[in-house]
Amino acid sequence: xxxxxxxxxxxxxxxxxxxxxxxxxxxxxxxxxxxxxxxxxxxxxxxxxxxxxxxxxxxxxxxxxxxxxxxxxxxxxxxxxxxxxxxxxxxxxxxxxxxxxxxxxxxxxxxxxxxxxxxxxxxxxxxxxxxxxxxxxxxxxxxx
Numbered sequence: 001x002x003x004x005x006x007x008x009x010x011x012x013x014x015x016x017x018x019x020x021x022x023x024x025x026x027x028x029x030x031x032x033x034x035x036x037x038x039x040x041x042x043x044x045x046x047x048x049x050x051x052x053x054x055x056x057x058x059x060x061x062x063x064x065x066x067x068x069x070x071x072x073x074x075x076x077x078x079x080x081x082x083x084x085x086x087x088x089x090x091x092x093x094x095x096x097x098x099x100x101x102x103x104x105x106x107x108x109x110x111x112x113x114x115x116x117x118x119x120x121x122x123x124x125x126x127x128x129x130x131x132x133x134x135x136x137x138x139x140x141x142x143x144x
Contacts, residue, residue: 044124045113051077052111052128052143055090059141061134066092066141087118091142105129105144 051074058069068090078086089099106112106127114125131138 041124045126047077048113048124048126049111049128051075052126055088055143056128056130056141059090059092059130059132061132061139066090066094066097066139068098070098087123089144091144093139099144103144105142 054071054074054077055068058071060067060069070088075086078084087100087103089101089103089105090097091105103118106114106125108127109129111126111128115122116125117123118125125144127142127144129140129142131140
């Protein structure tokens with residue numbers, strides 16, 4: 001028994017080709033969008049890492065007290081991120097030094113990133129730790 005196909009070969013081929021092209025276009029859109037978001041996140045993370053490093057560069061021990069001279073350049077770098085608000089906290093071995101005392105550092109060592117809620121909004125956080133070289137030994141300082 002032979003079943004007759006409906007429509008012309010030209011129409012069926014066009015529908016198959018257009019359907020395949022539409023599926024490929026959607027897949028490509030999703031892949032490119034994901035890559036673009038990751039690239040944007042990585043570049044913003046690099047800017048935040050540079051700002052945290054600039055803040056850590058200004059930490060010094062004077063007369064037994066940790067002193068931080070927050071550089072304007074660190075805030076200038078962060079202000080380029082589409083008018084985002086900047087929250088920071090600097091901590092030494094004896095605890096909080098300056099900034100927002102309710103901003104807790106992320107767990108771990110080195111430079112670490114996370115997206116989490118702070119003051120009721122999701123924010124991208126960075127915590128960077130550096131050891132200050134002193135006569136009595138290294139002193140860990142953390143910027144969040």
